[in-house]
Amino acid sequence: MAETDHLYIFDTTLRDGEQSPGASMSREEKVRIAKGLERLRVDVFEAGFPAASEGDFDSVRTVAESVKDSRVCALARTRQADIQAAGEALAGAEAGRIHTFIATSPIHMENKLHMAPEQVVETAVQAVGQARQLCDDVEFSAEDAGRSDQDFLCRIIEAAIDAGARTINIPDTVGYNLPEQFSGLIRSLCERIPNSDKAVFSVHCHNDLGVAVANSLAAVQAGARQVECTVNGLGERAGNAALEEVVMAVKTRQDCFPCSTQVNAREIVPASKLVANITGFHVQPNKAIVGVNAFAHESGIHQDGVLKHRETYEIMRAEDVGWNTNRMVLGKHSGRNAFRARLEELDIHLESEEQLNEAFARFKTLADKKHEIFDEDLQALVTEAGAALENERIKLLSLHVCSETGEQPEATVSLLVDGEERRAVAPGSGSVDAALMAVDSVVQSGTELLLYSVNNITSGTDSQGEVTVRLERGGRIANGQGADVDIVIASAKAYVAALNKILASQDRRHPQAADV
Ligand code: KIV
Ligand code: ZN
Numbered sequence: 001m002a003e004t005d006h007l008y009i010f011d012t013t014l015r016d017g018e019q020s021p022g023a024s025m026s027r028e029e030k031v032r033i034a035k036g037l038e039r040l041r042v043d044v045f046e047a048g049f050p051a052a053s054e055g056d057f058d059s060v061r062t063v064a065e066s067v068k069d070s071r072v073c074a075l076a077r078t079r080q081a082d083i084q085a086a087g088e089a090l091a092g093a094e095a096g097r098i099h100t101f102i103a104t105s106p107i108h109m110e111n112k113l114h115m116a117p118e119q120v121v122e123t124a125v126q127a128v129g130q131a132r133q134l135c136d137d138v139e140f141s142a143e144d145a146g147r148s149d150q151d152f153l154c155r156i157i158e159a160a161i162d163a164g165a166r167t168i169n170i171p172d173t174v175g176y177n178l179p180e181q182f183s184g185l186i187r188s189l190c191e192r193i194p195n196s197d198k199a200v201f202s203v204h205c206h207n208d209l210g211v212a213v214a215n216s217l218a219a220v221q222a223g224a225r226q227v228e229c230t231v232n233g234l235g236e237r238a239g240n241a242a243l244e245e246v247v248m249a250v251k252t253r254q255d256c257f258p259c260s261t262q263v264n265a266r267e268i269v270p271a272s273k274l275v276a277n278i279t280g281f282h283v284q285p286n287k288a289i290v291g292v293n294a295f296a297h298e299s300g301i302h303q304d305g306v307l308k309h310r311e312t313y314e315i316m317r318a319e320d321v322g323w324n325t326n327r328m329v330l331g332k333h334s335g336r337n338a339f340r341a342r343l344e345e346l347d348i349h350l351e352s353e354e355q356l357n358e359a360f361a362r363f364k365t366l367a368d369k370k371h372e373i374f375d376e377d378l379q380a381l382v383t384e385a386g387a388a389l390e391n392e393r394i395k396l397l398s399l400h401v402c403s404e405t406g407e408q409p410e411a412t413v414s415l416l417v418d419g420e421e422r423r424a425v426a427p428g429s430g431s432v433d434a435a436l437m438a439v440d441s442v443v444q445s446g447t448e449l450l451l452y453s454v455n456n457i458t459s460g461t462d463s464q465g466e467v468t469v470r471l472e473r474g475g476r477i478a479n480g481q482g483a484d485v486d487i488v489i490a491s492a493k494a495y496v497a498a499l500n501k502i503l504a505s506q507d508r509r510h511p512q513a514a515d516v
Contacts, residue, residue, distance in 0.1 A: 007250060007259040008200060008226035011037050011045040011243055013275060014063070015075055016204075017234035018048070022450060022470045022477050023279040026501070027059045028386050032348070034063045036274045037070060037231075040267040042243075044071040044097060046228075050089035051082040057089050064093035071137065073097040078127035087134030098131040099169070100124075101141035104148040104156055121156050125163045132164035139167035141204065146172035146182065154192050161195045167226060168199045172215060175208025175238060183218035190223045202226030205241045207233060212241040217249055220257060231275040232283055232290060244268045244289040244321070252316055269322035270346075277379050280468030280479040282455050289321055329374055332367035336360055346375060348382050359385040369485045370464065376457045380466055380483040384493065391504035393418055394443060396496045401488050403431045413438040413492065435492045445499055447471040454487055467494040471502055478502045 014030050014037075017023060025033065030047070037045045047064060050057040064072045072093045076082035078100055090096035102113070102124050109115055115123070124140060131138040140160040142153055157168050170189065172182060186203065190196050203219040203226070205212040216227045233242030247263045254260065272290035276282050285293045295318035297303045305312035330342060339360055343350065350356045362381050367373055395416040403409040411434035412425045424441040428434025432452075451470035456463040465487035469480045478501035482493025 004200075004225055005259045006225065007220060007257070007261045008043040008202070009243065009247065009261050009263055010073070010202065010226050010228045011040075011042040011230060012204075012228050012240060013037070013045070013230040013234055013243075014059075015046040015048050016228075016236055016240050017230040017275070017279075019236040020234050020239065020279070020281065022479060023234060023281060024477060024479070025278055026386075026391075027055070027062055029278045029383070030059045030063055031066050032382075032386075033231075033271075033275060033278060034067050034070075034072075035349075036267070036271045038067050039264065040243075040271050041262050041264045042070050043226075043262065044073050046073040046075060046099060048089075049075040050085040051076060051079070057085055060086075060089040061092065064090050064096060068094050071095040071097055073099050073139070076100045076127075076131070078102045078123045080130060083127060083130045083134065087131070090135060095137070096135050097137040097139055097167075098135045099139040099141065100127045100131050101143045101169075101171075102127070103143040104153060105144035105146075106149065107147065108144050117152055121159050124156055125159050128160050128163035128165045137167075138165050139169055139202070140165035141169040141171055143171055144173040145170040146177040146185070147174065150185065150188065150192075153189060157189065158193050158195055161193070161199050166199055167202050168196075169202040169204050169226070169228065170219075170224075171204035171228075172206055172212075173204075175206035175212060177205070177211075177215055178209070179211060179214045179218035182215045183222035186219045186224050187222040200225050202228060204228035206236065207238040207240065210238070212239070213245045213249070216241040216246055217257075220250065220259065225259060231271050232281065232287070234275065234279065234281060242288070244272060248289050248316060248321065265320055266322045273376060274379060277376075277383055277466070277481065280451070280453070280470065280481060282453065282468075289316075294318075295323060329372040330363070330367070330378075331372055332364070334363075334367070334373075339363055342375075342378065343382070346378065348378070350382070355385065366464070366485075370462055374458045377464055377483070380457055380464065380481065383481055384483060384497070391500045393503050394496050394499055396439075396492055397421065399435055399438075399489055399492050401431045401435055409434045411435040411438040411488075413442065415439065415442050415496070417442065431488045432491045435488050436495050439492060439495055439499075443499055445471070445473065445502065447473040447499070447502060450477065452491070454490070457483060465490045467491045469494040469498045471495075471498045473502050476502060 048056045048060040050060045060074050074086035074089050076086040086098045201224045203224045205215040227246050229241040229243040229246050231243050233239040250257045285291045302313045397414040400412040408427050409431045410427050414423045422442045424438045426437035426441050428437045450472050453468045455466045457466050464483045466483045467490040478498050480494045480498025482490040484490035
């Protein structure tokens, strides 16, 4: 294994993170997250799986062209067409990486691949060789390594390194391993594989048993020098190792790790909020580092201790991970320039004047209702404005809801559908239900509501409520977000945004769901 004190952080929020059911993101949303990852200074991030669909290809290509400071990676099965697509999607990247994978556990080889181990080795070698023709930087993953035979892993990894792979990833695909066992595996592979010093060993842990971060950290102590992780621990099933936890554990406990990362920790909370805002996967309050309570001291004894000497109860400083660093507020007297400047400071670059106009108009409407506009409000507003411009076939023109104690609420909605104004009235069990029913009685969408959640963007009763609605139709899932100081209006906006995405969504497949 290459001896280095640099720990590479490989983010896969845009690929494995997107595999969380319901976390699908549009191309523009992916670019915004990619920019956030660049600000975080992750070494590499996986932008997607170009062979999965035209939409995925297009997203990876656009992201690759938009990013300068992080290496952009594209995932590919060992199929020729996948690797070709990955190479093409990365053509415009400043620095690219092709990541190819094949399963190595007996259960996967027998039941999924229907391949003998020897064929799997040959296929891996061919794929790495083909990828090296297209890109200097190639990563090979032995899928389900955590349940693979160690002798076989040694064979296939040695062959992949010989074929030109410079990063070898050991995924615990199903989250089955425990820390001691997993670090033992990494140590043993590094020691036994004769050419292991020619590659960086990487780990990719899933959180099915709640130990993805513990496994990743144990692997680093055993010699791994790349950790694959996601913002907020997003990812397939129970998720992946959380980037913020891995980074802060290594930074806070330098006494236990012989390496460090280049991540700009002050960008952790902004990145977390950005991902939560775009995916609609809100962070639990007690989540380490990025939960709203992560640095809150409720008990009197703790408060007293922290006031006397901060380190009595705090091992990290909230501001060091980006809490409360961006509190500058805008208000109704703020002009277009101040608005644009604040967006730029937040590194939100709207691509066209049209986008800026749309966002500024929304800002003015909000500023009339809400005294102070915080950065979080701006993030929500830009998400909404972007979604509206991207695929707005349905537009909410007005909503009127009657709600009275003892009476059934009723909503009257007016929508612009493909340019034609339509109106409907519907009752509901509550105001939100009535508003959504009224919208649906116009659109007749045939969708199923998978999730409805409300989150206050900032604190106070004048805070905007941010609503996420997740809809499903014919296997397609889309999230819509809406924000407003009135949560019934926010709900209707979120519902309309999700409907617009369902109407515009393209077929997408996930790599592990696809046949190999
Ligand atoms: O979990 C997994 O094995 C993966 C691979 C594609 C690296 O996501
Ligand atoms: Zn994974």
